[in-house]
Amino acid sequence: MTNFSDADLAxxxxxxxxxxxxxxxxxxxxxxxxxxxxRSGDHVYVRSVKGTAGPWYRGTLSRHQGRIDAGGVQRQVTFRRADPGEYAAVDAAYREKYGRYTSIVEHVLTDLARESTLRLEPR
Incomplete structure (x- = not known):
């Protein structure tokens, strides 16, 4: 597994x-x-509001890899299912970062959304 640099993580x-x-x-x-x-610790995560049935999430299952672009960082990545033990920290990261969108952020904090938590790992 390759990690993001500190600068890219930021x-x-x-x-x-x-x-x-x-x-x-x-x-x-x-x-x-x-x-x-x-971001939670040294990892970055995404979730599907529609859970594992969400169209974009299903697309990640073909090859478990793709490309991301965020904050000026473009990387080829591998999509790894997060371990349920990571969910609480990811929940906290969503609340902290997007909590100002009170009625929207709750949609990524459901059990359905948690099951689709993906850790993005550079390759």
């Missing part, structure tokens, strides 16, 4: 949004999907 972690492009089975990239991104 940039991605403070970016308001992230563009995610997952790879299709043939290796081509899907259209970008804009979403919230959070």
């Amino acid at each position: 940039k991605v972690g403070t970016a308001e949004e992230l563009d995610l492009r997952s790879e299709r089975g043939d290796g081509t990239l899907r259209d970008p999907v804009t979403m919230w991104v959070v």
Whole structure:
């Protein structure tokens, strides 16, 4: 596993949004999907409001890799399912970063959304 540099972690972690492009089975990239991104410790995470049934999330399952663009950082990444033990810290990161959007942030804090938590790892 490769880690983000401290500078890239800071940039991605403070970016308001992230563009995610997952790879299709043939290796081509899907259209970008804009979403919230959070940093917890030395990792960055995304979640699907629609859970594992969300279209963009299902797209990550083809090859478990793609490309992200956030805060001026563009990287090829691997999508790793987060361990349930990581959910509480990711919840806290979403509350801290996006808590000003009170009625919206709750949608990424549901059990449905938690099950779709992906850790983004540079490759």
